């Protein structure tokens with residue numbers, strides 16, 4: 001089972017950006033956390049981060065036929081990108097949305113998630129742990145789909 005983990009803009013600034021919201025660990029530590037969680041679960045996970053909407057769309061399109069599912073934190077594009085929503089719908093692989101922070105408890109503009117409309121589940125407000133739960137959920141979801 002191969003899962004693509006996508007992270008959007010400014011997540012490469014983890015540890016520096018608004019640590020009171022996103023924590024003090026950096027992006028490399030997030031990648032290490034995801035690799036360890038995936039290995040514990042016995043699934044393969046590749047990480048990709050970009051600050052560019054089109055690069056994320058390209059990566060989603062290229063996932064078709066290569067990955068079984070997607071975990072995505074589209075970051076600020078969550079709230080703006082119909083292109084990412086359409087790409088997720090186009091490939092129709094099971095996708096799970098993750099946010100480090102609780103987007104429903106912050107500014108009103110963060111309460112809309114376009115990408116979330118193409119996702120089977122969302123984990124938010126759990127920090128790095130949300131990625132582990134998303135991988136675990138996706139593994140069970142994909143196993144269920146195969147049964």
Ligand code: DQA
Nearest residue numbers: 010073075076099100101110
């Ligand atoms: C975020 C929440 C978004 O609203 C924000 O733009 C981000 C990160 C999160 O992980 O909590 O960049 O997706």
